[in-house]
Structures are given as C-alpha cells and as structure tokens.
Amino acid sequence: xxxxxxxxxxxxxxxxxxxxxxxxxxxxxxxxxxxxxxxxxxxxxxxxxxxxxxxxxxxxxxxxxxxxxxxxxxxxxxxxxxxxxxxxxxxxxxxxxxxxxxxxxxxxxxxxxxxxxxxxxxxxxxxxxxxxxxxxxxxxxxxxxxxxxxxxxxxxxxxxxxxxxxxxxxxxxxxxxxxxxxxxxxxxxxxxxxxxxxxxxxxxxxxxxxxxxxxxxxxxxxxxxxxxxxxxxxxxxxxxxxxxxxxxxxxxxxxxxxxxxxxxxxxxxxxxxxxxxxxxxxxxxxxxxxxxxxxxxxxxxxxxxxxxxxxxxxxxxxxxxxxxxxxxxxxxxxxxxxxxxxxxxxxxxxxxxxxxxxxxxxxxxxxxxxxxxxxxxxxxxxxxxxx
Amino acid sequence: xxxxxxxxxxxxxxxxxxxxxxxxxxxxxxxxxxxxxxxxxxxxxxxxxxxxxxxxxxxxxxxxxxxxxxxxxxxxxxxxxxxxxxxxxxxxxxxxxxxxxxxxxxxxxxxxxxxxxxxxxxxxxxxxxxxxxxxxxxxxxxxxxxxxxxxxxxxxxxxxxxxxxxxxxxxxxxxxxxxxxxxxxxxxxxxxxxxxxxxxxxxxxxxxxxxxxxxxxxxxxxxxxxxxxxxxxxxxxxxxxxxxxxxxxxxxxxxxxxxxxxxxxxxxxxxxxxxxxxxxxxxxxxxxxxxxxxxxxxxxxxxxxxxxxxxxxxxxxxxxxxxxxxxxxxxxxxxxxxxxxxxxxxxxxxxxxxxxxxxxxxxxxxxxxxxxxxxxxxxxxxxxxxxxxxxxxxxxxxxxxxxxxxxxxxxxxxxxxxxxxxxxxxxxxxxxxxxxxxxxxxxxxxxxxxxxxxxxxxxxxxxxxxxxxxx
Numbered sequence: 001x002x003x004x005x006x007x008x009x010x011x012x013x014x015x016x017x018x019x020x021x022x023x024x025x026x027x028x029x030x031x032x033x034x035x036x037x038x039x040x041x042x043x044x045x046x047x048x049x050x051x052x053x054x055x056x057x058x059x060x061x062x063x064x065x066x067x068x069x070x071x072x073x074x075x076x077x078x079x080x081x082x083x084x085x086x087x088x089x090x091x092x093x094x095x096x097x098x099x100x101x102x103x104x105x106x107x108x109x110x111x112x113x114x115x116x117x118x119x120x121x122x123x124x125x126x127x128x129x130x131x132x133x134x135x136x137x138x139x140x141x142x143x144x145x146x147x148x149x150x151x152x153x154x155x156x157x158x159x160x161x162x163x164x165x166x167x168x169x170x171x172x173x174x175x176x177x178x179x180x181x182x183x184x185x186x187x188x189x190x191x192x193x194x195x196x197x198x199x200x201x202x203x204x205x206x207x208x209x210x211x212x213x214x215x216x217x218x219x220x221x222x223x224x225x226x227x228x229x230x231x232x233x234x235x236x237x238x239x240x241x242x243x244x245x246x247x248x249x250x251x252x253x254x255x256x257x258x259x260x261x262x263x264x265x266x267x268x269x270x271x272x273x274x275x276x277x278x279x280x281x282x283x284x285x286x287x288x289x290x291x292x293x294x295x296x297x298x299x300x301x302x303x304x305x306x307x308x309x310x311x312x313x314x315x316x317x318x319x320x321x322x323x324x325x326x327x328x329x330x331x332x333x334x335x336x337x338x339x340x341x342x343x344x345x346x347x348x349x350x351x352x353x354x355x356x357x358x359x360x361x362x363x364x365x366x367x368x369x370x371x372x373x374x375x376x377x378x379x380x381x382x383x384x385x386x387x
Numbered sequence: 388x389x390x391x392x393x394x395x396x397x398x399x400x401x402x403x404x405x406x407x408x409x410x411x412x413x414x415x416x417x418x419x420x421x422x423x424x425x426x427x428x429x430x431x432x433x434x435x436x437x438x439x440x441x442x443x444x445x446x447x448x449x450x451x452x453x454x455x456x457x458x459x460x461x462x463x464x465x466x467x468x469x470x471x472x473x474x475x476x477x478x479x480x481x482x483x484x485x486x487x488x489x490x491x492x493x494x495x496x497x498x499x500x501x502x503x504x505x506x507x508x509x510x511x512x513x514x515x516x517x518x519x520x521x522x523x524x525x526x527x528x529x530x531x532x533x534x535x536x537x538x539x540x541x542x543x544x545x546x547x548x549x550x551x552x553x554x555x556x557x558x559x560x561x562x563x564x565x566x567x568x569x570x571x572x573x574x575x576x577x578x579x580x581x582x583x584x585x586x587x588x589x590x591x592x593x594x595x596x597x598x599x600x601x602x603x604x605x606x607x608x609x610x611x612x613x614x615x616x617x618x619x620x621x622x623x624x625x626x627x628x629x630x631x632x633x634x635x636x637x638x639x640x641x642x643x644x645x646x647x648x649x650x651x652x653x654x655x656x657x658x659x660x661x662x663x664x665x666x667x668x669x670x671x672x673x674x675x676x677x678x679x680x681x682x683x684x685x686x687x688x689x690x691x692x693x694x695x696x697x698x699x700x701x702x703x704x705x706x707x708x709x710x711x712x713x714x715x716x717x718x719x720x721x722x723x724x725x726x727x728x729x730x731x732x733x734x735x736x737x738x739x740x741x742x743x744x745x746x747x748x749x750x751x752x753x754x755x756x757x758x759x760x761x762x763x764x765x766x767x768x769x770x771x772x773x774x775x776x777x778x779x780x781x782x783x784x785x786x787x788x789x790x791x792x793x794x795x796x797x798x799x800x801x802x803x804x805x806x807x808x809x810x811x812x813x814x815x816x817x818x819x820x821x822x823x824x825x826x827x828x829x830x831x832x833x834x835x836x837x838x839x840x841x842x843x844x845x846x847x848x849x850x851x852x853x854x855x856x857x858x
Binding site: 092095096099100101102105106107109110114117124128131134142188189192195350353357359360362363366367370371374377378380381383385 | 487491497500558
C-alpha cells in the first residue's frame with residue numbers, strides 16, 4: 001500500500017473538494033460565530049441588563065414595528081445596541097449558518113466518507129440529538145427577538161438565553177467529538193461495543209474552548225460592521241461605547257483562542273505523514289497565521305477608540321481581513337492534521353471516482369446565476385432600508 | 388472485494404424504516420408546503436397588485452410569517468435530519484447518492500441560499516416595499532424553492548427508476564430517469580395543494596376581517612387546488628413507468644402497499660372533491676376545524692404516498708445497484724464464499740447475553756443482513772414472521788430467501804452463517820428449541836449449501852420477471 005507521504009502530488013479532484021470544503025466551511029463558520037458567539041454574549045449581557053419597569057414593558061411587541069428590535073437600536077429595557085442587534089438578527093444568522101453548513105457537510109462526505117459516517121453512527125442518538133436541539137434553539141431565538149421577551153421576568157429571560165447558548169454549545173461540542181472520533185480509528189470497535197454516546201479525549205475540551213473563543217473573536221467584528229451601517233441613525237455615545245466593548249471582547253477572545261490552540265493538536269501536524277506536495281504547507285500556515293493574528297490584534301486595538309467614522313474603516317477592514325486570514329490558517333492546519341492522521345493515499349481514488357460524475361458545469365452556472373439573483377434581493381432590501 | 392463495513396445501530400422495538408419514514412414524511416410535507424407557499428404568495432401578491440382582492444396583501448404578510456416559522460426552521464432542520472438519519476440507516480446508500488450526485492446537491496444548495504436570502508429580505512422588509520419589489524422577491528423565492536424540488540426529485544426518483552444510469556453511469560442519464568417528470572409534476576401539484584389548505588386554515592385565524600372577506604380569500608386560495616384534477620393521470624403515468632414488480636406490489640401483490648396506496652388515493656380524492664365542489668364551484672366558507680381536517684387528510688395522503696414510494700423499491704435502496712441491507716448484487720457471490728462476517732469488524736453488543744458462539748454469530752448475521760428492515764421481536768419481528776416455521780423450513784427459506792419472498796434480497800453469506808441465523812432466531816423465539824452444534828454438522832451444512840446454490844445470487848424480482856420462481 002502506498003503511504004500518503006509517498007504521493008508527491010494530489011489529483012485535481014482532491015484539490016477541488018478540499019478547496020471547496022475549506023471555503024464553504026469558512027463561510028459556515030462565520031455565520032456560526034455570529035450564532036454561538038452572539039448566544040454567549042446575550043447570556044452574559046443579561047447580567048448587566050436591568051429588569052423592566054411595568055411602564056417600560058407597555059406597548060412592546062404589539063405592533064409590527066416591534067418585530068425588529070434593532071431598527072432603533074435601543075429599546076426601553078435594553079440600552080445595549082449590541083444586545084438589540086444580536087436579538088434581531090439571530091434567527092436569520094441561524095438560518096444562514098444552517099444553510100451554509102449544508103455545503104461543507106456535502107464535501108466532507110466525499111473527502112472522508114467512511115470516517116465521517118462511522119463517527120456519526122458511533123455517536124448515534126447523541127449525534128442525532130443536535131437536530132431537535134437546534135430546532136429548540138431556533139424557535140427560542142424567535143422568542144428572544146420579540147417584545148414579549150423584553151417584558152418577561154429577568155429569570156425567565158436568563159433561562160431562555162441559557163438554553164439558547166447551551167443548545168449551540170451542545171452542537172459545537174458534538175461536532176468537535178464527531179471530528180475527533182472520526183480520526184481515532186483504534187477506538188471505534190470498543191466505542192461501539194460499549195454503546196458509548198460520549199467520546200472522551202483530552203483533546204475535546206481545549207478544541208471546543210478554542211473554537212468557542214474564536215467565535216467570540218469573530219462575532220464582535222461582524223456586529224461592528226452592522227453598527228457601522230447604522231451609524232447615522234444611532235446615538236454617537238452608545239455606538240462608541242459599543243465599539244470599545246466589541247473590540248475588547250474580540251481582542252481578548254482572539255488572544256485566548258490563540259493560546260488555547262497551543263493546547264490542541266491542530267498545530268502539531270506531522271508533516272512527514274503528509275503527501276509531499278502538502279509538506280511545505282505547514283510552515284506556511286504558521287507564518288500566515290502568526291502574521292494574521294498580529295495584524296488582527298493591531299487592527300482591533302487601532303479601531304478601539306473613537307466612534308464609527310469613515311476614517312475608522314481602515315483598521316476595521318484590516319482587523320476583519322486579518323482575522324479571516326487567521327481563521328483560514330487554522331482551518332487549513334486542522335485539515336492538514338486530519339490528512340496526516342488518515343490514510344489519505346487510499347482516499348484519493350475515491351475523490352477521482354466522485355469527480356467523474358457530471359454536473360459540475362451546471363453547478364457553476366447556477367452558482368453564478370443565484371449569486372446575481374441574491375444580489376438583486378439584497379439591493380431590494382437596501383432600497384427598503386432607505387425609505 | 389472492497390467492502391467498507393459500518394457500525395450498525397438498532398432502534399428496537401421500532402424498525403429503521405419507521406425512523407427514517409417519520410422524519411422523511413414530516414420533512415416532505417413541510418418542504419412541499421414551502422414550495423407551494425411560494426407560488427401561493429406570488430398569486431396573492433398579484434391579486435393585491437391588480438386590486439382583485441383588497442385583503443390579499445394583509446393575508447400574505449401573515450401567511451409568510453407562518454411559512455418562515457414553520458418551513459425555515461422545521462423544514463430546513465428536518466432536511467438536515469434526513470441526511471443524518473439516512474447515514475444512521477444506510478450509510479452505503481447515502482454514500483453512493485452523494486458520490487454520484489454531489490454536484491446536483493451542490494446546485495440545489497445554491498437555490499437554498501437564494502431561497503433564504505429572498506425569503507428573509509421579504510420577511511424583514513416586505514411591508515416597506517412597493518408591489519413590484521415584493522413581486523420580485525416572492526418570484527425569486529418561489530423559483531428557488533421549486534428548483535430545490537426539481538433537483539432532489541431527480542435523485543429520489545433515480546433510486547426507484549435509475550433508467551439509463553444502470554448502463555451509462557452518467558449523472559444525467561440517472562437524473563432524467565423514467566419517473567422524473569411524473570414525480571416532479573405530481574409533487575408540484577401536491578405542494579400547491581398543501582399550501583392552499585394551509586392558507587385556508589390561516590385565513591380562519593385572521594383577525595379584523597369579516598366572514599365575506601375570509602371567504603373571498605379562501606376561494607382565491609382554493610384555485611391552487613384545481614390542478615389536483617391532473618393527479619389521476621399523473622398517478623397512471625407514474626405507475627406505467629415504474630418497474631413491473633414494483634407496480635405489482637401496489638396493485639394487489641403486497642397487501643400493505645395496496646392498502647397504503649388506497650389510503651393515499653382515498654385521502655386525495657376526498658380533498659379533491661371537496662375542493663372542486665365545495666371551494667371552487669359553490670364557493671363555500673370553511674371553518675378552522677374543516678380546514679384542519681383537510682390538512683390532516685393531506686398529511687395522511689403524503690405519509691401513505693411516501694410509504695408506497697419507499698416500499699416499492701424493495702428489495703433495493705438503489706434499484707439493481709444496492710440492496711436494502713447495503714449489499715451490492717455483485718458482492719453476493721463473494722460473501723457466499725467468504726461469509727458476510729469476514730467483512731464486519733464490529734463485535735456484538737451485549738455478546739455475554741447470548742449463551743454460545745453460534746448464537747453470537749447468528750446475532751451478527753442478523754445485525755448485518757436483517758436489522759435494516761426487521762427487529763428480532765418488535766415491529767416486523769423475525770420471531771413473529773418465522774415463529775411457526777420448523778428449523779428445516781427456516782434453513783431452506785433463508786437460504787433461498789429471494790425465492791421465499793421476491794422482495795427480499797438473496798442471502799449474502801455462507802452455509803454456516805445461515806445455520807447460525809436459523810439457530811439464533813429459533814433461540815430468540817423459544818430458547819428450548821435451540822439445537823447446539825448443528826453448525827458443525829456437515830449434513831446440515833451441505834443441505835443448506837445445496838439450497839444456496841439452487842437459489843443462486845440473482846434478485847428475486849428478476850426471477851419473477853423471468854418466470855423462474857417456484858411459486
């Protein structure tokens with residue numbers, strides 16, 4: 001049998017599926033960061049929110065204008081514009097995260113079919129539980145968006161937000177376990193025979209913590225863009241305060257995430273087990289990831305002070321781009337680690353077989369058409385915003 | 388032989404078909420609601436724009452909220468659940484489907500994205516938009532939703548009627564298979580029907596509008612029920628293009644299939660007649676209870692129809708390519724030689740509960756070959772189905788499985804595995820009837836081997852078609 005390290009090049013099919021997997025996973029991760037990071041933020045911001053007075057609750061949630069809590073950014077019970085935005089956009093972000101998640105779910109089935117399916121089957125009911133858990137979180141996110149939520153007693157609001165955040169953490173934990181179990185071939189038989197539902201490994205917690213921290217680094221950057229888009233209709237002081245808070249959260253979470261990365265096995269890729277063509281990729285990811293991390297931190301610090309002005313766009317854009325590059329580097333390292341851990345040489349013929357099936361042209365054509373049509377929808381929505 | 392084994396989970400006392408069927412029926416119903424809902428809203432937007440119904444716009448905004456809450460959440464997530472459930476039930480089946488049709492699925496995904504963008508744009512900003520913009524958004528949403536049906540329909544219908552794919556192995560020869568068009572048109576009409584019935588129900592909950600207004604809205608919504616008149620023709624077209632044996636199951640060959648087909652037809656007929664006579668011709672107003680009942684009938688028809696669609700594929704999950712137990716026809720001969728357990732690395736769960744190795748072996752054979760459609764003593768339980776058979780009968784009937792029942796796959800193992808399975812089923816039915824050491828009896832094994840050889844490795848349905856059956 002040919003060892004993975006003996007392959008000097010990868011088939012074009014493997015490249016295509018790998019690139020599409022990482023690209024679509026990145027898009028999914030961005031939306032997921034909004035959902036998970038936002039869920040955690042909302043839960044902790046509850047502690048800082050005062051209970052509503054009877055008069056404040058009146059009228060909330062009764063008219064159509066109250067369906068979108070963030071339209072005015074602040075509400076009587078919630079002066080935090082971040083909180084209002086997150087509550088308002090959470091259902092859409094969940095929908096987008098789920099939809100975006102379909103594509104990497106498709107490509108992973110081509111790249112690592114047997115391992116992915118086996119991990120699904122081994123985790124069994126525990127794995128399937130992510131569906132009802134997500135349904136519960138989704139509906140609760142709609143509850144959180146309503147005016148009725150604002151009128152609830154504090155402990156009810158805390159309970160709902162805790163469930164929402166808990167549901168998303170459960171899904172993240174399940175995916176982390178699924179990934180690690182799919183790589184741990186030696187444990188499969190015993191895991192099955194013992195009918196285990198929980199995969200125990202020293203790697204699970206640091207990995208999960210690292211990803212959660214990374215979502216808390218990304219979410220504030222996304223919310224900052226949303227706030228920036230609304231800067232002309234919002235109070236200057238509230239936005240400046242929110243900007244500072246978001247930058248602090250992002251910076252601290254990014255540093256924690258980077259530190260936690262060292263406690264996972266993601267960066268420790270055994271390059272000798274990689275196909276020859278990928279062996280140089282490991283140091284490249286270290287370099288790119290390191291520089292991106294530094295730039296993301298500097299950009300965040302630079303945009304920490306002041307309000308949302310045009311001048312602040314540069315550091316904002318810098319930190320966002322650098323953060324994206326850092327996430328890409330981590331995702332690529334994670335993939336290199338997986339490629340080194342499995343018998344990748346045995347998988348490439350399956351990729352070539354899959355590539356022989358037709359339909360790629362149709363996919364490309366409709367991708368183009370649908371991107372344009374989605375752009376039309378966004379344009380129409382923007383027009384509505386101006387009215 | 389390249390055979391990748393997977394760990395097998397059981398859902399006793401339910402069968403796996405109930406699990407995937409339950410999720411599938413809910414998902415199909417919700418997805419069809421979303422698709423039909425798009426067209427219904429487009430129709431109501433047109434009514435509003437042209438002034439044909441002054442309440443259309445108000446209804447539309449409320450209806451869309453229902454659609455978003457039901458379809459965007461439950462519909463989307465049960466779709467993901469379908470993928471995960473299929474992996475749980477038959478990873479090899481979904482593996483083949485993904486390998487062959489991933490670009491089709493990826494294309495469908497681009498339409499999902501458009502559906503979400505158009506849908507949420509309308510949900511958030513629809514009330515502030517002019518009629519033209521609303522019409523554009525709803526049009527894009529409808530097109531995207533319908534195209535998601537278009538793509539998935541090709542994959543699902545391919546499972547039953549792979550058409551030219553069996554020889555050509557190209558995506559399009561499988562995608563545009565013989566049952567593609569009747570399925571697509573039938574499902575489109577079903578989608579319109581469900582959307583219309585949901586609309587009738589939603590209209591009854593509208594506040595601030597009088598009965599006359601509600602009736603006019605319901606009468607307009609009922610127009611989407613009119614295409615139901617084409618359903619009988621489409622049903623005949625569908626039956627005409629499916630394989631002979633599949634058609635024979637629903638036309639009396641299988642009591643369960645015929646019964647469910649009858650239920651689907653009866654429920655559809657009731658809805659159709661009520662729609663044509665009550666809603667379209669005499670323009671009746673229907674209250675919430677009646678609307679809910681009609682919707683429940685539609686759900687029943689969908690459930691029965693999906694049961695039939697899944698059931699008539701027997702014994703395959705992918706016609707002529709993969710049996711229900713995830714064994715390919717071309718693998719049977721090798722598994723008869725080497726034994727099916729030679730490719731299964733997973734030990735038995737609760738092995739200590741079984742007294743000896745023969746029973747453990749039988750349990751493993753059961754797990755690999757039978758558990759996808761049967762339980763031991765629960766739903767479709769083998770101890771019930773074989774309980775009255777003598778040991779001798781069991782040996783022959785299992786060895787010649789595709790002759791015993793043509794919708795069963797051929798047994799894919801060696802003589803010792805047949806005997807182990809026979810003894811396991813006998814023991815599970817009545818521990819006292821268990822005969823030890825028969826697995827080492829050369830006389831028993833040679834007789835089983837003779838039956839296995841007699842049966843051959845061809846599918847039972849092929850034997851029936853060729854008139855080689857022993858019935």
